[in-house]
Amino acid sequence: MRTAAYARYSTDEQRATSIDDQIRRCHEVAKREGLEIEPTLVFSDDAVSGSAKGRHKRPSYQRLIDGIDAGEIRIVVVDELSRLTRDVEESGRLMRYVENVGLQIIAASGLDTRQKGWQAPFMVNILMSRLEVEGLAHRATRGMLGQLERGYQIAQAPYGYRRVKDLDARGEHIGTRWVIDEEKAAIVREIFNWRRMGKSGFDMARALQERGVPVPMATRCKGKPTWLPATLHRLLNNTIYRGVFIWNGSSFTEAKARKTGKAVVTIPFERPECRIVSDELWWACNPSDSSTAPIRGGGKHLLSGLVRCGDCHAKLSVTGSRVSRTLYCPQCDTLVRVGAKATWIGYSSVNAAMHALTEVLTQVFTGEVQKQFHERLRARLLQGPKAELQGLRQEVATLGQRKARVKALLMRPDLDPADFEPELVGINDTLRMLKIRMEALEKGRHGITEETLQNQLDVDALTTLRAVLNGGMPAYQVRAVLGRLLASFELVARPKKGQSVFHIALRPGNYLAEVTSTTVLDDTPVVFEVTSTIGAKRPAVWLVQSKVLT
Template sequence: MPVAAIYARYSTDEQRPTSIEDQVRRCRDTAGKEKLVVEERWVFSDCAVSGTAKGRAKRVAYQRLMDAIESKLVDIVFIDDVSRAARDMLEGAKIMALVDSIGLRVVTSDGIDTAQPNWKMLWSFKLMTAVQQVENTASQVVRGMVGQLERGYQIAQPPFGYRGVRIKDASGRELGTAWEVEEKEAELLRTMFEWRKSGKSVAKIALELNGLEILPPCYRRCSGVPYWRPATVHRVLANAIYKGIFVWNGSGYSKAKAKKKRRQLVEQEFERPGLRIVSDELWAACNPPARSRAIRGGGRHALAGVLTCGICRANLSVKSVNTSCSVHCPQCEQAKRVGGPQHFVGYSSLAAARQALEWCFREVFAGAVLAEFHARLQARLTAGPAKEEAQLRSRLSELDITLQRLKRFALDPDVGEEFFREDLSQARAEQKARQAQLGVLLQRSSHVSKAAVAAQSAIDPLELIQRLIDGEPEVYKVRATLGRLISRFALIGKPSRNVSIYELAFIPGVGVAEVSASEVIDEVSVAFRVTVSTSAMRPVKWLVQGERI
C-alpha cells in the first residue's frame, strides 16, 4: 500500500492556529475517499510561517516532508490547496518536477490530482493565483503603513533616543503607535552630533561611547558582547528622524533590497517636529551631500583629506619621510604606472601647501576681499531674501499641484502607479531639494540681524590663520573647520621640481562665523591660483605668488 502524508500550514496573515486542525481534517477526508489512512507520523505542519521563498527556511516541517519525498519514503501527499504548499513560482515548479521525475502524487482537497490528465494547467493557475494573493497582501500592508504615517502615527521599532507608546481611543481600541523622546539618550545623541561636527571620526566616537560603557542600539538582539561599531555610529547620525523627519523607503535595508530587485524606490518624507533632537544645520554638517567633502577624523595632518588632485579630484596622500612630508595623487600615479592616462602631476610638499594656504588666508581676510564680504553683509541686512523666497515658494506651489495630480492618476486602479513612478520620483526629488533650499534661506535670514552683522563685521579673522595652521586645538577639529571653510584645495601643476601650483576656493563667511562663534550668514566663495617656489639651497627660502580667479 502506498505511503500517504499530509502537509498543513497557516501563514502569518491568517493568524488562526485552528486552521491547521481544519486542514488536516479535510485532508484525512480526501485520503479516506482514496481508501487511504495517514499515520500520525506522516502529518507535517508549520505554524505562522509564510509560504513564500523567503519563508521556506523557517518551514522546518515542510523541509522534512521534502526530504522524505526525495528519499521515496512518501508516495502520496495530501494538501488542502496549492497555496498551503507553495506561494512561490519556483517552489511550485519544484513540486511539479518531483511529480514528473519520481512519480510523486499530489492530491488537494479542492480538486487537483496529479494522477489525472490536465492537472498541470489547474495547478499552475492556482499557483499563480496564490502568488498574486501574496503580492496583493504586501501592497495592502504597505498602504496601511503609509496610511498610519499620514495619520501621524509611527511604524517599526523606535530608533535610539525614542520609546514607543500605544495610542488608544476612549473605548480602548488601539489606533496606532507614537514615539516619544528619551531625554537621556537624546542628550547623548546631541553630544555625538557635536563630536562629529567638530571632526571626530566615527571610530573615535565609537571608542568614546564604549569607554563610557553605553549600550548600543538593538543590544538585546546581539548574540555576543554588545558594543558600538563605527558603522553603527554612522547609521545613527544619518537617521533623518533626529531632525524631525521620518523618511519612508529611506533605510539602507529598503534601498539594498530594491537594488537587488532592480526597482526604484520613491522616498516620502513625513514631518515629525515633536521628535526633533538636533537642528537642521547640525544634522546637515554631519551628513554632507554625496558630492561634498566628507568629514574626516583620521590622520595626523590637518590637511589630510582637504588636499585634492586637480586632475582626477581624488584626495592627495600625505606621506611622512623623516622630518618632511610629501603630497601626491596615488590614483594618477597608479594610472601612469600601468599605462593609463599620463596626467600625474608629481610630488609636492606639505610645507608648500601650507605656504599657499597662509598666502590665501591673508588675501581672504584682509583688503578688498574682506571689504566685499562686509558689503554683502550690509546688503543682506537691508534687502533681505524676499525675492528669492518668493521664487522658491512659487515653484513649491507648482510642484505640489503636480504631485497631487500624479497621485490621483497613480491611485486609479485602471492606471496604476508604475506608469507614473518615474515622474513621481522626479517631482518629489525636486520638491525635497526646493524645500531644503527654502529652509536654509529662512534659517540664514533669521540669523541676519544688526547684532550679528555688527559682530561679524568687527571680527579680525586673521587670528584664525595661525591657530589653524599650527593645528590647534586638535588636528581633527582643525581639519573639520578647514573642510567647511575651503571648498577646493587642489594641486594642479608641477612645472619644475621646486615649483608647485595650487588652486584654492574659500567661503569667507564660514571663517568669520568660526571666529565670532556665530551662525554662517554669507556663503559666497572666492578662488585663487597660487604658485609656490623654493630654493634648492639651505636654508629654504619660499616665494609665493598668486592671483584671484
Template sequence: MTQLAIYARYSCDKQNETSLEDQIRRCTELAQRHGLSISKDLIYTDAAVSGTDKGDALREGYRRLRQDWDNGKFDVLVVDEFSRLSRDGVEQAVLQKRLEKSRRVRLITADGVDTQDPDWQLRLGFQGLIAQQESRKLSYRVDRGMVGQLERGYMIAPPAFGYRLQRIFDGNQNHIGSHWVIDEENASIVRQVFDKRAKGESMHKIAAWLNQKNVACSRKGRDGQEAHWRPARVKNMLENAIYKGIFVWRGSSTYAKKMKELGDEVQSVEYPRPELRLVSDEVWTRCNNRSVSRSGYGGGQHALTGVLTCGCCGATLAVSAVKRCRSLYCPVCSDARSSLGATDRLTSTIAVAGVQFMLIQALERFISGPFLHAFRQSLRQRLTSDNSAEIEECAARVKKLKNAQERLSCMLADADAEGDDETLQKRYKETRQQVIASQQQLAKLQAGAQVLDTATVEAQLQVDPRKLLSKLFDANVAPHELRTILARLFPMVVFEGKEGRYFSKFRVRFAPGVALGMASGTSCLTQQEVEARFTLQYIPLNKKEKPGYWVVQALEQPLPTPEAIQQQEECLEPA
C-alpha cells in the same frame, strides 16, 4: 502503512497565531475523510514567515519538510491551500515538477486539489497563479496602507536608535497608528556620535567608544544574540535622515540594491518629521561629507590627509612618510606613470610646510577687510526679510490637502469591496503628490525661518574671523579635528602643478559662512563659496643661519559685491 504529513504556515506576525491550529484542524478533518491517520512527528509549521522567495531562507519547517520528503518519511502531504507551501512562481514550479517525478507522494489540499485526479496539474497551476496574483495585490495594498499612515503623520517602521514607539488608539481603544517619541537617554548618545564625527573622529573610534560604554546596539546580530557596534553600523546611523527630522520612504540601502537588480530607479519620498530632529542640517551634512576622508569612514594620521586633490586626475593627495621632508603627492598619477608609462600625469610633490603656509595666507586674504565688508552687507540685507505670512499660508494649504486626502483614502477603502476604482485612485495619487510637495515646501520655509535667526546674524556681524588664524595648524589641536576645520573652511583645494622646482599653483575655494559660524560659535547661515588661485614659491638662501622661506601671491580675483553674493545664494537654493 501510509505515512501522512501536514504543513501549515501564516505569513505575518500581525496575524493570529491560532491560524496554524485552524489549518492543522482542517487538514486533520480532510485526512480522516480519506481514511488516513496522522503522526504528530510529521506536522511541519512556520509562523510569521512570508511564502515568497525572500522568506524561504527563514522557513525552518518547510526545509525539514523537503528533507523528510527526499528521505521518504511520508507518502501523503496535506495542506490547507497550495499557497501555504509557496507563493513564489519558481518554487511552485519546482514543487509541481517534484510531484510529477515522485508519484510516491500524494498531495491533497483542503480547497480541492488531489494529485490522484487526472487534471490535478491544471488545478494546481490555476491555484498557483491566483496565489501569485494575491501576493502582488497584498504587496500593493500594504504599500498603499503604509504610505497612507505616513501621510497622516504616523510612522510605519520599528523606531531608530534614539526613539521609542508610542501606539495611538481611538476612543474605542482601536489601534489607529504609531508615533516615534524621542528617548532622551539614547538621543544624548546619538548627539554625541554626531558631535564626534563632526569633529573628524573616525567611525572605528566611535564604534569602539560605543562598545566601551556598553551601549546596546540598535539591532540584534544574525544569530539573534546581542550585537556590538561596528563602523558600518555607525555609518548607517549617521546617514539616517530621521535625525535631521526627515523620514525617507523607500530610502534604505536594501531597497536601493533591489531596484538596482531590477534595473529600476529608486523612487523615495521624504516626509518631514520636525518633532524628531536631534541634530541640525549643517551637522548632519557635515557628518556625511566625504571630503575629510577618502573611504568615508575615517581617518588618517595627518591633518592634510584627504584635504587636497590632484588637478590632473581629481584623486586625493596622500601624505608621504617622514623622511627628510614630509610632502604631498598624487598616488594615482604616480602609479600611472610608473606602471603605464603615462607622461602627462602630475607627479610633482609639494612640501607639507609650504601647503600649510599657503592655506594660512589664503585664509588671511579671504577674511580681509573689503571682502568681509561685502559679505556682512549681504547678512544685513537678510535681516529685513520676513516669510512668516508665507509659512502660515503654506501650512493652511497642507492642512486642506491632507483633509482631502483623508476623505479620498476612506472612499478607496470602501471601494475595495466592489473592485478598484481607477478614477478614484488617480485622484488619490494626485492629491498625495500635492500633499508631499506642500509639506516639503513648508519644511523648507520653516528651515529658512530658523536660519534667519536675528541673534545668529548679529553675532556673525560682530565677530572678528581673524581669530581662526591662530587655530590653523595649532600643535594642541588633534589632527582629525584640524582636518575637519580645514575641510569646512576650504571645501576645495586643488594642487594644479609646478612651474619649476620651487614654484607651485593652487586653486582654493573658501566658505565665508562657515568661517563666521566657526568664529562666533553659531550655525552656518549660507552655503555660498568663493574661489581664488594662489602661487606658492620657495626662496632658498643656502645659508645655515638664514634658512629658506615661502612666498604666497594671489592671482587677482574680483571681490564679490553684496548683490552678487545674494544672487549666488539664490542660485544655490534647491528647486
C-alpha cells in the same frame, strides 16, 4: 510512499493556532485519501510570508525540500497551495518536482497533482495567491500612510526613542508614537557632535564599545551586539533626528528599488516632537554636495584626506618623517610604474600645501574678498530665501536630467549596470536632501535674521582659524573644521623643483556659521590659484603667490 504535511501562518489576521488548524485539516485529507502522515514529517513555519525570497527565511520549508530532494518524501499534504508558496519562481520549482521526480501535492482546498490537467488549477492558485499578496501590500501601504498622516509612526523606533501606544476610550490600539528617550538621545547628540568634529566611524564605534553603551536593536543581533561604523552611518543618515520622517527613505527600500528597477516615491512627514539635533548639526554631518562630504577621521596629519590630485582627483597620501613630509598620488604613481600612464604631477611637500592654505585663509577673510562676501550676506538678508530656493530648484532640475541619462545607460544591454548604479544612488541621495532643504525654505525655516547676519559680520574669522590651526587640537578635529570650509584642495602642477601649484576653493560662509553657531547664509565658493616656491638657500624661505580665479 512517505507522506508529509506543511503549514504556515504569516499575516496579522492569522494566529499561531492557525498552524494547528491547518495540520488538523491535513490529517483529515490524508485519512480520506488512505494516507498516513508520519509525526516526524510534520513541518511548519511561524509568522513568515509565503512570498519571502530565500528558503533560509523558512527553515521548516527548507527541511521539507531537503526530504523531497533525498527521495524520503513523495507526498505533501497542505491546507492550501499558498501555504507552500506565493512566489511564482518557487511554484515553478514545485511543478518541476511534480513532473520530474513524481512528487504529489494534495491540498484540502481541492488541488491534487495526481489528477489529469492539474497544471492549470495549480497556476491559477498561484496567480490568485500573488494577487492576494499585492492586495494585502496595497492595503498595508494605505494603512501605514494613513497612520503617518494622523501623526503616528510605523515600524520599530530608532535608537534614541521608545514606542508609546495610544488607546481609545475602549482600550483599543489606535496608533503608536515615538517619544524621545533622553538617556539614549544624549548618546545620539554625542555621536553627531563627534562626527562634526571629524571623528571616524571606527573611533566612534570603539569609544561606544569601550563605554558599554547598548547597541541599537541588540536583541535582534546574531552573536555579540557590537557597535560598527555601518551602524553609526545609518544613525547619522536618519532624518528623524532632525524631526522629519521620510516614507520610503530607508537604505533597504532604495536597495530593493534598485534591484527591481522600480522608482521610489519618498514622502516627508514633519515630526518636530522627535527632533534631537539641530538642522545645522544634521546637515554638517550629511552634506548634500558630495564634494563637501565629511572628512574621515583617520590619519595623523591634518591634511590627510583633504588634498586631491588635480589629474585623477584621488586623495593624496601623506608620507615621510615628521621633519619632511611629502604629498603624492598613489593612484597616478602606480599607473606610471606599470606603463598605463606616461606622466604624472609628481611629489609635493606638506609644507608647500600648508603655506598655500595659510595664504588663501588670509586672503578670504581680509581685504577685497571679504568685502565681496559681506556684500553677499547683506543681499541674502534682503532677498530672504527666494534666491536660495531658485538655486535649489535649478540644482534639482539639473540632477533630474543627469538621473535620466544615467537610467538610460543602465538600460543599455552592452553596458554593465554595476558601472552606473553607485552614481544613481548618489544622485538619489542628493535629490532627497535637496528636496528636504527646499521644503524647509518654503516653510520659512531659513534662519536669515538681522542678528544672525550681524554675528557673522562681526566675528574675527582669521584669528579664530589661526587658533584652530595652532591651538594643539587633535588632527581629526582640525580636519573636520577645514573640511567644512574647503570646497576643494587640489595639487594641479609642479612646474619645477621646489614649486607647487594648488587650486583651493573655500566656502567662508560655512566657517562663519560654525564659529558663530548660526545658519549658513552663503555657501558660495571662492577659488584661488596658489603657487608655493621654496628658495634654494638655507634657511629656507617660502614665496607664496595667489590669485582669485572665481
